[in-house]
Amino acid sequence: MIGVATAVAAVAIAVHLGMSFLYVAPSNTVNKKHGEMISDYLYPEFEQNWKLFAPNPLQQNVAVQARAEVRTPEGGMAVTSWSDLTAQDGEDIRHNPLPSHSQQNQLRRAWEFYAGSHDAKEQPIGLRGQLSEQYVRRMVAHRFGPEHDGGTVERVQVRAATTPVAPPSWSEEKIDLKPVVRVLPWWPVTSGDLPGKQASGDRRSADGQAKESDR
């Protein structure tokens, strides 16, 4: 019995490490053929990605900025100036020995999620595209709050300015350091996008979102 158990353990080690290896390895003969089996085994709990700063480290700063269209107390509409949300994160991280994930990862990764699931015409690709749109919109709505710049937030707009990191001073490399700006369409904000309305509010926003994507 112990012998059988030992054999089972040995096979389990080989399978687990083998699958993990094939998953992180570059595309090759074996994992191209058995890709589905490998991801079936590893998803969702054993997923891994260890290309840390590899093959090349990220060489650009992405600044996510947002502005709002607000209804003023007088009843008119006004568009606020752009707020640099990434710069606010940077402010929070500076001289902070323990940066929070909410400062260091949340907006950065939300933008990556959005950029990775939208085409060049800002059309969402599949469910992930739609979810990423909601995520970015809600994050902006959370940061602005219901009242922003003296009015009630009705719509928000996001843009991302990507600036390459300048090559080191000793390098002879010359690159264009002008930021590339990607401007997204205006998105309506509902009360469900804001904190404090969780259960019912979220459902309302989900309905709104469904209608929006039906259009």
Add this chain to the structure above:
Amino acid sequence: MNLRMLGGRLERAAVRGQTKITGAALGPYQSAVVRIGFSFTWLLFLLREWPHRQVLYGPDSPWAAHMARQLIEGNGAFTALMWSDSQAWFEAVYVVAVLSSALLLLGWRTRTMSVLFMVGVLSLQNRNIFVGDGGDNIIHLMSIYLVLTRCGQVWSLDARRAARRRQRPSSPISPASHVPSHAYGTSAPPAPPSNTSPPEIIRTPGLFGSDSTGVVLWTLLGTTLAVITALGELSGGWALIFWGLWAIHAAWWAVCRYAPGEPRAVMDALANLAHNATLVVIMGQVCLIYATAGWYKIQGTRWQDGTAVHYPLNLDYFSPWPGLTDVLASNGTMVMVLSYGTVFVQVAFPFALLNRRAKNTLLVVMMLEHVGIAVVLGLPFLSLAMIAADSVFLPTIFLCWLGSTLRRGRERLLRRPADKPERDAGQRAARTLVG
């Protein structure tokens, strides 16, 4: 060569190997330090994120519960936070995650706490997968692996309790005899390892024997599990895992109490086997991390031309100390040495395991680099998690030295304010047991 002789030798080697991997849970200090490292990292992370917990994982988070639900329906990830969207449930799960990390760190009911620790890690991380980084990824994997190890054999309250039980039937207490041999690390691993139940059979009166806390905990968790199962919240696979673990606990308690002979020996051997196999997986996982990180870097032009380190130092999100990063990033030779050094170490690490001295040297270099990354790039939790993972390769002699140094330091610290010598002696006896 005589074939029969060769066959005989192979057979003996197989028997020896078999005895070794089922006879003991190997690497008691290494598995303990991995347990302590990861539970500490996650505990610190949870406490640090306490003010930000709502925006990261709460029902009101920008990544709202209904959005997470859509994603999870697709991938089937485990998270207790999907069982209810209420604020109270979220707070409860977060608090359980904090408490289970703290208790796993202390090694109280280690195996049970390792399961709750895994539940906490998976619940929070899978609730919002868009706020993590490499550090969260390694904690995620290790929280699962730790469940299968006997990581509370040393440096745990369980070990202290087990040692006390071993002492109790014997002659009156003398401080020296109180110290288990392994606490000083001069001899082999401790004899009877146990994570969950007392290893010795102690015939004390009472329905539950000597471990009423364990029985209460087991009943409580079983009831919770029954409620969750009845509500239909668990997938078949997870139900099997949790009920399986729960049943094994009962079986272990029963064999310890009623069948101390062969059944107990068989279960003990199986637990050792699972522990040792998982230890191999943990070590393989660490190698995989460094091999992947290193080998992909070799293909990168920035790592080739020796400027790679310059770039992360100039990213807004990873430069908490602008003065420090400016000094580092402005020195071309330094950047080149750090870039090349990183690649060398990462690629070399798995092969360095073949040589003890090379392995230990690289371990020191890598841990120092992680300390540097923690400060310079503002990634303390990722670095702590990586150091915890690296620790599985630390030499036993170093860990024992570390243990006894910490113990002596603590004794010195505690002795001063103690004015009653009697109490002091009691404390010392208790302390030495933890190793």
